[in-house]
Amino acid sequence: MSKVKYYYDSETLSYRKIEKKKGRKLGIFLLSLMGMLLSGFLLLVVYLNLPYVETPKEKALKRELSNMELQFELLNKKMSLAESVLNEIADRDNNLYRVYFEANPIPESQRKAGFGGVNRYKDLEGFDNSKLIVASSRRLDILTKQIVVQSRSLDEIARLAEEKEQLLSAIPAIQPVKNEDLTRMASGFGYRTDPFTKATKFHFGMDFTAPRGTPIYASGDGVVTRADNTASGYGNHIRIDHGYGYESLYAHLYKYNVRRGQKVKRGDLIGFVGSTGRSEAPHLHYEIFKDGERINPINFYYGNLSPQEFAEMLQKAQQENQSLD
Structure with missing residues (x-):
């Protein structure tokens, strides 16, 4: 049973019973409902903007990722320089050394051949920067293969040079009597x-x-x-x-x-x-x-x-x- 409440009436100098007004409960209900809706809306706004709110750990990871992207960019620039130097060596190899020692030039298709068959970079796929990592890895592998091809060619040139030196020493080339x-x-x-x-x-x-x-x-x-x-x-x-x-x-x-x-x-x-x-x-x-x-x-x-x-x-x-x- 609810308690009866009174208030003091100063005009009549007496206590009067507080009468409950009709619609008060309805007002309280509506006010509570509006508060709930407003709170829900605010929570929705916060939720939708949550990706833009970064924790200190997320900020550190983002900086690390940005640094890695920069390092990959620098690595690609170094690979471009290495490719340029290697191309100059290959050009001298084909058009100077191998010509002098009467060896067949190495075809461009053999020097710059890629890798067929299975996908060598499957483990690198499925990440945010997979395209960058796969491209750099493939480029580095091709560059490594070109270096191997050129190294073997220079080994052959060294052998041919040694044979050429032996040939030049062996060929009769002086008058036998002074x-x-x-x-x-x-x-x-x-x-x-x-x-x-x-x-x-x-x-x-x-x-x-x-x-x-x-x-x-x-x-x-x-x-x-x-x-x-x-x-x-x-x-x-x-x-x-x-x-x-x-x-x-x-x-x-x-x-x-x-x-x-x-x-x-x-x-x-x-x-x-x-x-x-x-x-x-x-x-x-x-x-x-x-x-x-x-x-x-x-x-x-x-x-x-x-x-x-x-x-x-x-x-x-x-x-x-x-x-x-």
């Missing part, structure tokens, strides 16, 4: 008069007239394959295998300074001028073979003759005189 020791260049490569039969026949070498005992030098690096007098007409002679299809022969020697199987370097003393075998006078008969065929030795003196000396020797070698063997 100019100051020569009496004259007696006969060259071509048809000459035989000193014994007086018939014209092909002379397959060059004859260098010099006193007996004049030093003879190896014209290129190689291995001595013969140092004997068992070949008809050559007397005491030496053969040197230079590799790469080249061989040199030194005939009519007085004596040897090397033995069979010995390795020699260009300029090494291998023997001395004599007149053994089918020879008319002391001289060195010199021949060069390429793949088993005799070729003109006149083209193999670039290592120690000046242009003027070479021109003079060429003129003498072309004279159709008498050979000494």
